Amino acid sequence: MSKKRGYHHGNLRQALVEAALSLIEAKGPTGFTLSEAAKQAGVTPAAVYRHFEGREDLIAEAARQGYEIFADVIRYAYEKGQPSALAAFEATGRAYLAFARKYPGHYIAMFESGISVNRTPELAAVARRASEVMEQAAHDLSQHIPPEKRPPASMFTAHIWAMSHGVVELFARNSPGRQSPFPPEDLLETGIGVYLRGLGLIEGDR
Incomplete structure (x- = not known):
């Protein structure tokens, strides 16, 4: 046996x-x-x-490990995009799509399981590490705007994160019945461009 x-x-x-x-x-x-x-x-x-202790604890650990990978992927993308603030910011968006494709189980555990990032201190810490990279990229991008007119980096980071998530959900994970005539990366990049121009974060075309 x-x-x-x-x-x-x-x-x-x-x-x-x-x-x-x-x-x-x-x-x-x-x-x-x-x-x-x-x-x-x-x-x-x-x-x-x-x-x-139960299934939620198991999923929370899967999410924690996912955030560890995600934070490293986002950090690598940000650093590779330097010294251009715009390139670094756009790279973090593309990295989000790449992560969702390569690590679908982790992605679902992190963003679709209903598990709070505050469930454990370890999960909260690594989730914050990932968001801090995106906020740093956003902060760098907005430095040419006077402080009194500058949108909070956390605000437009959240908007870009939401946009990235929407592209992943609708077009990057083969959602039944949905197909875009454009690659998800192109959808996200053009969407980011429109959004950033609307906020005055891009001074003309570069």
Whole structure:
């Protein structure tokens, strides 16, 4: 009789997270049970509770790991776009799309599971690290505007984040019945351009 695979691969906690990510991608964040995650990881359901109190805790850990990757991806994009503030800001938007495509399970756990980023201090800290990179890119872009006329960096960061999320949801993840005649990256880049010009953050065409 074969032994349970999960007890012998050295990191049961991570195996459960990876099982959850696969199930989240296939069924959504509420479409699977802890028993299914345990079965996929090759352990008994009781073994899950040695590491997680319930499904939401498991999803929260998947989200935390996703934010770790996301923060690194966004930081890399921002730094690669330097020294142009506009290029750095646009690069963070493209990185958002790239992350959603490459890490769909993490993306769903982070943004579509209903898990609050404040569920744990660790999750809150890494989520803040990701948003701080985008706010820094926004801050850099607005320095030519007098302080009294300058929109808060956090405000237009939130707007661009929302725009990026909308493009991902409608066009970048093969939503049934929806197809754009333009690549999602082009939609996002032109949308960002229109928005930034409207705020006066881009001085003419560059």
